[in-house]
Amino acid sequence: MNNRLKVLRAERDWSQADLAHALGVSRQTVNALETGRYDPSLPLAFKIARVFGQPIEAIFTED
Amino acid sequence: MNASVDTPRPSLLRKAAVFVLLAGLGGAFGYGVATLTDGAMSRWEDELAVVMAAAMIGVGLITAFMIARRPADVPRGCGVLQVVVMLLAAAMFLLPVFGSAWATPNVVFGAVLLLVVVQSGANLMLWRTADEMLRRVMLETSALAFWAVQLGLFVYAAAERLGLVGTITGWGLIGLLMGIYFIASIIAAARRGLH
Numbered sequence: 001m002n003n004r005l006k007v008l009r010a011e012r013d014w015s016q017a018d019l020a021h022a023l024g025v026s027r028q029t030v031n032a033l034e035t036g037r038y039d040p041s042l043p044l045a046f047k048i049a050r051v052f053g054q055p056i057e058a059i060f061t062e063d
Numbered sequence: 064m065n066a067s068v069d070t071p072r073p074s075l076l077r078k079a080a081v082f083v084l085l086a087g088l089g090g091a092f093g094y095g096v097a098t099l100t101d102g103a104m105s106r107w108e109d110e111l112a113v114v115m116a117a118a119m120i121g122v123g124l125i126t127a128f129m130i131a132r133r134p135a136d137v138p139r140g141c142g143v144l145q146v147v148v149m150l151l152a153a154a155m156f157l158l159p160v161f162g163s164a165w166a167t168p169n170v171v172f173g174a175v176l177l178l179v180v181v182q183s184g185a186n187l188m189l190w191r192t193a194d195e196m197l198r199r200v201m202l203e204t205s206a207l208a209f210w211a212v213q214l215g216l217f218v219y220a221a222a223e224r225l226g227l228v229g230t231i232t233g234w235g236l237i238g239l240l241m242g243i244y245f246i247a248s249i250i251a252a253a254r255r256g257l258h
Contacts, residue, residue, distance in 0.1 A: 025194040037256045
C-alpha cells in the first residue's frame with residue numbers, strides 16, 4: 001500500500017516524533033509507515049485520517 | 064508541534080565509526096566474559112547459554128543507550144521495559160550456570176523461578192504498552208521462531224530416534240531455542256526497519 005504520510009507531515013512542518021505523539025505510536029512506527037515497511041491497522045488508519053483531517057482514501061492508496 | 068526533524072540518515076563515515084565502536088565493545092565484552100568464565104564451564108550447553116546471555120546484555124545496553132540518546136514519551140515506558148526484559152532474560156540464563164558457586168541448587172532454582180515470574184510480568188507489561196507495530200514484530204518473531212524450532216526439532220528427533228545422533232539435554236535445547244528466537248527477532252525487526 002502507498003501513502004502520503006511524509007508529504008502531509010512535511011506540509012504541516014511536523015517531525016516524525018510530533019506525528020508519533022499525535023498518533024500514540026513510536027517514532028519508529030511512523031518511519032516504518034512512511035517507508036512502506038508497515039501497513040497500519042484500520043483503527044490506526046482512521047486515527048491518521050483524523051489527525052490530518054482527510055479521508056483515509058486520500059492518504060492511502062493501493063499499489 | 065514544532066520544527067520538522069526526520070529520522071537522521073547517518074553518513075557512511077558515521078556508520079563506520081559506530082561499527083568500529085560496537086565491534087570494539089563487543090570484542091572487549093567477549094574477552095571479559097571469556098576471562099571471567101575461563102574453566103567455569105565444561106559443557107557446550109553452558110557456553111551457549113553464556114553467549115546468549117551476553118548477546119541479550121549487549122542488546123539491552125545498546126537499547127538503553129538509544130533511549131538515553133533519543134528519549135521518546137510514546138509509547139510510555141516501552142523502551143525501559145525492553146531493556147528490563149532483556150537483562151532479566153540474561154540473568155535467567157546465567158544463574159543456572161554460575162549460581163551453584165554461591166548457593167545450593169535448591170536456592171538457585173528458587174531464584175530462577177522468581178526471575179521467571181518477574182520476567183514474565185515484565186514481558187506482559189511490554190506487550191500491553193507496546194504500539195501495534197512492535198506487537199506485530201513480536202508476533203512475527205514468535206511465528207518465525209516456532210516454525211524454525213519445530214522443523215529443527217523434528218529433524219533432530221527423527222535422527223535421535225534412529226540412533227544417528229546423541230541426546231541433547233533440556234538445557235542445551237533451550238539455549239538453541241533462544242539462539243533461533245534471537246535470529247528470528249532480528250529478521251522480524253529488520254523487515255520493519257527497526258535496527
